[in-house]
Amino acid sequence: LTAELVANAVEHTSGKGPIELVVRLLPSGCRVEVHDRDPEPPGDLAPEHDTPPDPWQEHGRGLLLIRTLSAACGHRLTDDGKAVWFTLPALRSP
Template sequence: MNGLALHDRPSDAAASWRIALPHSAAAVPVARALVRTALAEAEHGADSDTAELLTAELVANAVEHTPAGDAPIELVVELRPGGCQIEVHDHDPVPPGDLTRPSAGDPDPWQEHGRGLLLIRSLSSSCGHRPTEQGKAVWFRLAVIPPQWRPRQS
């Protein structure tokens, strides 16, 4: 599948997008842009900055930790009444590190890597992974920010 496609939505999704991304670092800014655009166009109440950051982490992990090949990575964005769910699908069935509880010890502050799953666990309302027919999907959810907590637009 090439390009962006609105696909059949789960019953609780207000809007849903799926896009095939290249298995390269170029996928990260494309994924961030799609999430930013989806949240802005739908005037959705989830925090766009956090959604972009966590999406970038998932896509970067998929590029770095799965074997390169002809199979693309897929990004799925679902906007729901209570928030959004973002998934990254890849063709490696091996699950990511533990998304549900902290790993032993803190990340080394001098290393460039090792904080992605910590960010996802800390900033999302929930996260996890599931097997798919072609590999796995790693996902996170963000709740809608109540209007009174949103920054005022000038």
């Protein structure tokens, strides 16, 4: 999931400024954020706008994977652009 967010930032931003990876450990798990300088929101992270990816295309499944495999995901504006994020739950000890 992290590689997917980073790849999206590299592919879909203008290339101006750095791309930053931030991992935050939370009591409930972790939150991974990718920050870039482009304030435009990513493609739909909301499942209510979900359309199936074209099976003949090489691209178009990344945000679907993030929505499906993470506990939560979204994006927010930052002072320098935006952050796209997802969370994963903590593993419980046996």
